[in-house]
Amino acid sequence: MAMIELEFGRQNFHPLKKKSPLLLKLIAVVFAVLLFCEFLIYYLAIFQCNWPEVKTTASDGEQATREPVLKAMFLADTHLLGEVLGHWLDKLRREWQMERAFQTALWLLQPEVVFILGDIFDEGKWSTPEAWVNDVERFQK
Numbered sequence: 153m154a155m156i157e158l159e160f161g162r163q164n165f166h167p168l169k170k171k172s173p174l175l176l177k178l179i180a181v182v183f184a185v186l187l188f189c190e191f192l193i194y195y196l197a198i199f200q201c202n203w204p205e206v207k208t209t210a211s212d213g214e215q216a217t218r219e220p221v222l223k224a225m226f227l228a229d230t231h232l233l234g235e236v237l238g239h240w241l242d243k244l245r246r247e248w249q250m251e252r253a254f255q256t257a258l259w260l261l262q263p264e265v266v267f268i269l270g271d272i273f274d275e276g277k278w279s280t281p282e283a284w285v286n287d288v289e290r291f292q293k
Contacts, residue, residue, distance in 0.1 A: 190248075194256040201261065225263035227254065232291060234275030235283050247290070 206221050230250060233243045258266075273279070273287050 191252070194252050195260070198253070198257050198260050201257075203261070222265065223261070223263045225257065225261065225266045227266060227268045229270035230268075230272050230291075231274045232272060232287060234273060234279050234287055236275045236278045238274070 203221075203223055206219070208219060232250075233239075233246065257263075272291060273284075275287075276284070279287065
């Protein structure tokens with residue numbers, strides 16, 4: 153009986169050792185999903201976009217020389233949240249996504265000019281002048 157107790161006492165019983173490969177795999181999967189969803193998805197989506205080719209024909213039907221084309225990008229209705237109705241976590245998440253998408257589009261497509269149309273801010277009529285200035289500064293960065 154004493155021999156059985158001694159052998160049981162000598163065994164290295166670490167329940168964490170059995171679970172650590174599973175834990176490492178779980179951490180790796182979560183990290184990979186976060187990396188994909190927060191960074192790589194923008195490159196995958198915008199990489200599929202490209203500028204159309206402009207083909208012109210000369211008056212005699214032959215291929216004309218290529219004219220320079222202005223590459224313009226349009227950004228519309230960003231609806232940035234302000235301090236009156238915007239929750240800080242919602243603002244953080246939206247602005248992060250908009251910034252990542254915009255910066256990725258600028259980097260991959262390299263437009264020559266960007267037009268910003270529509271409602272930039274959601275709370276223009278409720279904002280104080282100071283809040284408006286803060287929102288404009290936030291938009292410009």
